[in-house]
Amino acid sequence: MRRMRNTRLTRGGSIAVAAAALALLLQLSGVLTGIEQVTYDMRVRLLARSEPAATDTVLILVDQSSLQWGLENQGQSWPWPRTYYAVITDFARRAGAASLTFDVIFEDDSFYGVSDDQTFAEAADRFGRTAVAAFYGEQRGRYTAFPDYVPQSAAALALPGLDRSRMPRLSQASFPVPELSRTARAIGNVRGFPDADGVYRRIPPLAEFDDALVPSLALAAYLADAREDAARSVDGKLALDGTVLPLDTAGNLVVHFDLAREARQRYSAAAIIQSELHLAAGGDTPLIDPAQLAGRHLLVGLSASGLYDQRPLPISGEALGVEFHAAMLENFLSGSYLQQPGAASTLIYLMLLSALGAFGVSLSRRTGTSAAAIAATPLLPAAIALGGYSLGWWLPAVVPATAGIIGGIAAAVLNYASEGRERRFIKSAFSQYLSPIVIDRLLKDPKRLELGGERRDLTIFFSDLQGFTSLSEGLSPDELTQLLNEYLTAMTDIIIGSGGTIDKYEGDAIIAFWNAPVDVPDHPAVGVNAALQCQQRLAELRPVFQQRVGKELHMRIGLNTGPAVVGNMGSRQRFDYTMLGDAVNLAARLEGNNKQFGTYTMISAYTAARLPETIPCRELGRIAVVGRARPVQVFEPMLQEDYARRRRNLEAFAAALQQYYQGNFGAARQGFAQLPEDPAARSYHDRCAQLAKKPPPEWDGVWIMDSK
Numbered sequence: 001m002r003r004m005r006n007t008r009l010t011r012g013g014s015i016a017v018a019a020a021a022l023a024l025l026l027q028l029s030g031v032l033t034g035i036e037q038v039t040y041d042m043r044v045r046l047l048a049r050s051e052p053a054a055t056d057t058v059l060i061l062v063d064q065s066s067l068q069w070g071l072e073n074q075g076q077s078w079p080w081p082r083t084y085y086a087v088i089t090d091f092a093r094r095a096g097a098a099s100l101t102f103d104v105i106f107e108d109d110s111f112y113g114v115s116d117d118q119t120f121a122e123a124a125d126r127f128g129r130t131a132v133a134a135f136y137g138e139q140r141g142r143y144t145a146f147p148d149y150v151p152q153s154a155a156a157l158a159l160p161g162l163d164r165s166r167m168p169r170l171s172q173a174s175f176p177v178p179e180l181s182r183t184a185r186a187i188g189n190v191r192g193f194p195d196a197d198g199v200y201r202r203i204p205p206l207a208e209f210d211d212a213l214v215p216s217l218a219l220a221a222y223l224a225d226a227r228e229d230a231a232r233s234v235d236g237k238l239a240l241d242g243t244v245l246p247l248d249t250a251g252n253l254v255v256h257f258d259l260a261r262e263a264r265q266r267y268s269a270a271a272i273i274q275s276e277l278h279l280a281a282g283g284d285t286p287l288i289d290p291a292q293l294a295g296r297h298l299l300v301g302l303s304a305s306g307l308y309d310q311r312p313l314p315i316s317g318e319a320l321g322v323e324f325h326a327a328m329l330e331n332f333l334s335g336s337y338l339q340q341p342g343a344a345s346t347l348i349y350l351m352l353l354s355a356l357g358a359f360g361v362s363l364s365r366r367t368g369t370s371a372a373a374i375a376a377t378p379l380l381p382a383a384i385a386l387g388g389y390s391l392g393w394w395l396p397a398v399v400p401a402t403a404g405i406i407g408g409i410a411a412a413v414l415n416y417a418s419e420g421r422e423r424r425f426i427k428s429a430f431s432q433y434l435s436p437i438v439i440d441r442l443l444k445d446p447k448r449l450e451l452g453g454e455r456r457d458l459t460i461f462f463s464d465l466q467g468f469t470s471l472s473e474g475l476s477p478d479e480l481t482q483l484l485n486e487y488l489t490a491m492t493d494i495i496i497g498s499g500g501t502i503d504k505y506e507g508d509a510i511i512a513f514w515n516a517p518v519d520v521p522d523h524p525a526v527g528v529n530a531a532l533q534c535q536q537r538l539a540e541l542r543p544v545f546q547q548r549v550g551k552e553l554h555m556r557i558g559l560n561t562g563p564a565v566v567g568n569m570g571s572r573q574r575f576d577y578t579m580l581g582d583a584v585n586l587a588a589r590l591e592g593n594n595k596q597f598g599t600y601t602m603i604s605a606y607t608a609a610r611l612p613e614t615i616p617c618r619e620l621g622r623i624a625v626v627g628r629a630r631p632v633q634v635f636e637p638m639l640q641e642d643y644a645r646r647r648r649n650l651e652a653f654a655a656a657l658q659q660y661y662q663g664n665f666g667a668a669r670q671g672f673a674q675l676p677e678d679p680a681a682r683s684y685h686d687r688c689a690q691l692a693k694k695p696p697p698e699w700d701g702v703w704i705m706d707s708k
Helices: 002-028 033-047 064-074 083-095 114-127 178-183 217-223 269-280 321-334 343-362 367-390 398-417 422-430 436-444 468-473 477-497 523-549 582-597 640-661 665-673 679-693
Strands: 057-062 099-102 130-137 172-174 186-189 206-209 212-215 231-234 237-240 265-268 297-302 310-313 316-320 454-465 501-506 509-514 555-570 575-580 601-604 617-624 632-637 702-704
Touching: 002 343, 002 398, 033 367, 033 398, 057 064, 057 269, 057 321, 064 269, 083 099, 083 114, 083 269, 083 297, 099 217, 114 130, 114 178, 130 178, 130 217, 186 212, 186 217, 212 217, 217 321, 265 269, 297 321, 310 321, 316 321, 343 367, 343 398, 367 398, 454 468, 454 477, 454 523, 454 582, 477 501, 477 509, 477 523, 501 575, 509 523, 523 555, 523 601, 523 632, 555 582, 582 601, 582 617, 582 632, 582 679, 617 640, 640 665, 640 679, 665 679
Parallel strands: 057 265, 057 297, 099 130, 099 297, 130 186, 555 601, 617 702
Antiparallel strands: 130 172, 206 212, 231 237, 310 316, 454 509, 454 555, 501 509, 555 575, 601 632, 617 632
16 A cells, blocks of 8 residues: 555656646747736736726826817817817816826827917926827837937936846837927837737836837826936836836836726816816816816827727727726836746746646545546636735736646546556547547547546537426426437437537537537538527427427527537546536527527527528627626528528618617617518517617617526
8 A cells, every 4th residue: 555655656746747847838838828818817807996096097088079079069170189189288287187198199290280289389388297109119110219309308218227138129219299299298108019919918118219218108107297216227127216116027017907997087088178168268167177187197098989099908808008008107106016926936836736636636546536636726726816916916827727737637547547447438428428430539539538628619509498398397207208308319319410519408408519529620510500400300390299299399599609618527437528618608698598589599690700601690689698798799590591581581680780780779660660570570679669768878789688
């Protein structure tokens, strides 16, 4: 026993080292980087504060309503005269704002003449604490050196002794017009540096241009209100007000997104302009009280359609670029920065997590304990990562979880390898829900199956019989069993015959998917075709079932395509090969939401976008399902002959749906009324009647589902 235990200890130690090394190799190769970044973004959104602090930044946005006001009330189209920005600047001065930053590059002379630029510049000079944007890059810009009209005191920092070796070196630049450059307190770099996935998470506070140190726009905004020596070099590192910034090896600062998007205060630029004009004329009841902006740091950006400065940020995939600078400015103001562990600490962390999985399984004599050890390995780093973020640390979650899972799975494989159980396990595990052809492929290549679960792109199928609960109450147990067996057998033959995998049966419900555990090329088309075949087969069986039970049987199906975690879950003796993830939940919701439209097969836009032209679909609408805030476009697939037969009515439905999207509820209702035979049209007809009575204040065409 002691020898066996020592063998398992040695095996566990070897596996732990190998698992940590493999996870680290995957990280260095970039394989896990994208997943790690996604989990970081999840932490940001989960832990961002929903209530703004008293010292928060404030956004002033040139939004659609501002453009409309300028055109309808002032006769000014875009681009605006720069006197508008002068009015905003005067309001900031009146309010006693801490600083005013323009996330707009005024690099071209005003269309309205030099006096227009001069008016703006004079307002900036009167306020004093104004920061404006410049762009520094490698392939874009008018200048390769500072022009004479750009004062070095505003555009660059003198930090003797600062280590510049890791700072980005930029060779070209565009600056604001001379009038504005001469009067601005600070000029900052608006250039962004996204990660490989296109998301902006970090930015260098300083970059090098023309042998000078140029600040980012957020740092320029901070320095516009700070004392002259606020930025200093401490032991070769950048420090603000005595706090050394935790820059990474590339000179970047990871921005700590402390506020949720909706928490940051926003004002329309038109409302600010109107308020200042009103107060300047002697009025006393402006749209916006200047006291609301006292001591605040104001950032002006663009959000109107066509001007949209959009950047994917951790807090949102559709955020404004000015929000990125605002978040970084808040970091500077609070002196609280997101830290990252060093290489040595990360390596020790990896070893501990890989050891948890490896030793937990190697020393276990029970499958339940082994399963618990493997399951704990991703949960523990996830919990640590969440706790670390709340304390101001970006701790890796995916790499240690990967190390632990690899260690646990490797130990499990080695435990059973000597007993030759792998082939018997695969055959017994999948014989219930895979075709013999797929099982043979697994037996020939067991690497296709990762017992601990893997992330794959799946097409997911949920089906349910309409009204089956009430139907079953009128049948004896034997009759109900016979009916279910015949129905499930017919549907299962189609799914398995197309290369699908049966996840489980839940009463009359069928849950299945394609593209796991083996690849199924064009799995969205395969899954939708299988769904249509199931509906056809049920239509053939319907008369037989009706004669037997006295009711027609109809089946609702929901399909979605997307990433999911799929694998064996449970113990070695009792388990399910199943799937988890948001894509799975959405497919389940689509099955139930057929009831809202009176349809029987509904697919998501993610599936529809990958279908060939041979599978026609009609758009049903945009819905927000229960438990999922982001709306999704849904479609009804059909056979070509059905589409050809109904083409005229489907085109009429599509036209009415466009009226609905545009908020023309009366016209949409009339269009849907012409299609009394279409259950979806009847549903929309009733909904348009309700919306016409009480139109929503903001309309985006999304139908929010209130039931599953």
